[in-house]
Amino acid sequence: MTRSPETPPDVRHERIVIDRPYDATPAQVFAAWASPEAKRRWFANDEEWENLEYRLDFRVGGQEFDRSRPRNGGTLHQYDGRIEDIVPDARIVIAYTMSLDGQRISSSLLTLEFQPRTNGTRLLFTEQIAILDGADSATSRESGWRSVLDKLEAALRHDRGSTA
Known part of the structure; x- marks a missing residue:
């Protein structure tokens, strides 16, 4: 969404909690976010999306970058993150921006908490998002993240099956 010089900039603050x-241990779920090879499998690969570039330097201050577009053509999506905090097997905090076709649409702080539960892990996913110039919505972003978290579940299930 291109803003004309006469239109004042707009920012909307939203919060998403998932x-x-x-059905995996906190260490296994954490590792799926922390390992560049593991995360690439579920985060940056999809039969519907063409991944153009993905990299992850998993350490405090490290960068994460993903650039992809739908396989049938369309808008280029870019995720550009910086890891702000890591507590092994317990927490990851990432500050990231999203851009569509080179235009920044949001800036977010994402907190992932990995909490043990009787049969696995409770992932508490909290995103505080600044949506810029009406170019995105919390509803759309939450829907996208839920789809990504479904892929994480499938990857964890696949890993359990291959080690059983």
Whole structure:
């Protein structure tokens, strides 16, 4: 969405919370976010999306970058993150921006908490998002993240099957 010089900039602040159980240990779920090879499998690969570039330097201050577009053509999506905090097997905090076709649409702080539960892990996913110039919505972003978290579940299930 291109803003004319006469239109004042707009920012909307939203919060997304997703409380999601996984049938895997906190260490396994954490590792799926922390390992560049593991995360690439579920975060940056999809039969519907063409991944153009993905990299992850998992350490405090490290960068994460993903650039992709729908396989049938369309808008280029870019995720550009910086890891702000890591507590092994317990928490990851990432500050990231999203851009569509080179235009920044949001800036977010994402907190992932990996909490043990009887049969696995409770992932508490909290995103504080600044949506810029009406170019995105919390509803759309939450829907996208839920789809990504479904892929994480499938990857964890696949990993359990291959080690059983």
